[in-house]
Amino acid sequence: MLQDFKKHINASFSFLKGKRLLVACSGGLDSVVLTYLLKHSDFDLALAHCNFSLRASESDSDEDFVVTLADKLSIPVFTETFQTKQFAKDHKVSIQMAARQLRYDWFSQLLKSTHYEYVVTAHHADDALETFLINLSRGSGLRGLTGIPEINENIIRPLLPFSKAQILAYAKKENLYWREDSSNAASEYLRNALRLHVIPFLKETNSSILDALQKTQRNLRDSESLIQDYMSLVYNLVITENFDGYSIHLQKLLELPNTEALLYELLSPFGFTDFTALSALLTAQSGKQIFSETHRILKDRDVLLLTEVIKDVEELSVTIPKKTSKITTPIPLHFEIVDNRVLSNDATIFVDYDKLQFPLTLRKWKEGDSFQPFGMQGKKKLSKFFKDEKVSLVAKEKMYVLCSGNEILWVVGMRMDDAYKVTPQTQKILKITKAV
Template sequence: MLKACKQHIEDLFPFFKEGKLLVACSGGLDSVVLAHILRELEYNIGLAHCNFSLRGKESDEDEAFVINLSEKWNVPVFTETFNTKEYAATHKLSTQMAARELRYNWFEELLKDFKYDYILTAHHADDNLETFLINLSRGSGLRGLTGITEQNDKIIRPLLPFSREEIFHFAKKEKLFWREDSSNASSDYLRNELRHEVIPPFKKASKGLLKSLQKTQRNLQQTEALVSDYMVLVRNLVMQETSQGFEISISKLQELPNPDALLYELLSPFQFTAWDDISGLLYAQSGKQVFASNFRLIKDREVLIITKITSEEKKVSKFISENETQIDSPLKMSFFPTDKMGYIDTNTVYVDASKISYPLVLRRWEEGDVFQPFGMKGKKKLSKFFKDEKLSLASKEQIWILLSNNQIVWVVGYRMDDRFKITPTTDKILKIAVAH
């Protein structure tokens, strides 16, 4: 395998000779083999090891192993310890995604600070097959099936054509040592099951499966390239940049075949990927909105307007447009225009509809929020209000606020804002109620 691998690396990455290469090294089989081969090729390498603190003492032993290796080989080593669980919790990520983010952020810093040219990871053909089947299990589209690429900017995967088995036999032959993960497994249940229960009989039934997958993925990458060429044309036809973001002409889009599929492709760079939300957009009422993590899409008669969400807006849990009379999440609430006030309780308020600007916003309260409690002339901090109401920390955390144009309309279930109350000049009334 060394020969095949050398050939592969020299063919695909001739620039390795001149570069400074940082090898991501967990201490496990794959990355030890990668580092070993690069060293045999006499490239200028350094090792980078992430300690994710996920397996206690074992994690520390992995780190020690890699440091030891670097000393034996006399190459630079970089290590960093992460509190992955905490990062995952703070950023609302899965442990896996958190580890991934931490790893690649740190690698980028290292590249910059220590002037490395590339970061090399030991992904191999079996990783690719597992990922393919995982994405299939998630109902992914083309992009999820095209596979890891050998090079993605500065990240390079030289072992991609080789199987786990080939790597293992090579390591045995070369009498290498590596750290065995005591769980002998990925922390991901599905990947684990695929690796141990599904892929072995699949490979037995289908000789050359990994090679076939490579062929399939090369074909799919070609197809992906054609779709993206087509989308360049389509984008020129139907989409234009504005000072706020982008506009898509609905009528121009509908002149083309398969407008729904085109819309999905147009929106996916903005991470609008919820097909069910998008598919209705072309036929939806004006005012309908869809949100991605950084972008908002509004249907405004003939155009779809895409704008970046400000950091202020990011706190929003829900936008409520004028024609929505009911929402089910994060709370069950109703919004009814009416011509007279009815019974008021903590779960129902009546506000002056003419003072409301849409979309209404529903979000958690936060430090610094201020309102003008019903019946009062002055402003009050929400934190002060809650203290006066003697709310427990737990109760406070459950509170939602409804806002119009950045002003609190209602501390939901507690107190409405004086600025939106009904007055003798009120002509349209909006009844807002919450169900617990």
């Protein structure tokens, strides 16, 4: 196996020559074999071990084993202990998802804080089959069936062409020692159930199933590549980027065949994987929205607005005393006494200073707000004003108003109130500018 491994490294990972590698080592069979294969291939290694605190003394014994292994091979070792159950509870995720996030976040930090350049993991052909079956059982799209990537930025997986049987045979031949994770025998986890019961049956039925899977996934990756080329064309046709996200133009999208599938492909990279919910947006009323962990899609008339979810942002309201020259939050405004009024625009207004009631207040608009738009007679609800001006739902959420007392002086960036305009009787002019 060592010679086959070296050939695979030379063919697929020649860029690793001379690089310093962190081996993700649990102490189990796969990662121990990976460590020895890389060591015997003359790589500059260190081990990185995660203690997830899930199996009491067993977890600590795993850590001790990895530290001893590193000492035996005369290579550095990094260890980290995590309170995985508490993290899962705090973040409302499964234990498996918590461990995965903690592991890869720590690997990323290690790469930044050390001179090592890549993390190498021990995923192999049997893992690829397990992942394929898991994603298949969950109704995954094509992307979920293409397999575990051999290279994912700075994560390298050089054992993917090799089976568990090959890895075990090598370990026995070399008289290697490793740790057995007792939780691997627990069938309540889907992956373990597949490993213990389904995959052995499949191998018994078809002894070349791992080779067949690799061939299938190569074909699927080729198909996905074609789809991505097509999606680049669709993206340019139906999506407009703006300052706060993306607009998907539904009429243009609906003119294309396989509309629902196209929408799924456009949005799944942002964490949207519920095909049914995405399809329903096509005929939903304005205001309908759905969320992923990182983004939101909002139906606004004939467009879908895709924006990033900003968590834990306070609704700021600030007071602005006399003689203030500028503020920077929640939005930047500049204040200046000037001698003459010039043409106003969306970002600059001129107001009668003596009509103002200080301190001024800057706040988010709210339902029920009204003002008298400059140049118009009578009051108008802001909600109606925004509708008439065709302000998107996303833009409305970010709209601030500048108030004098209880009256709106300016819908910032749009229109000032007519009551504060400069007239021939004005003695003092205040220029207010929304900075870019």
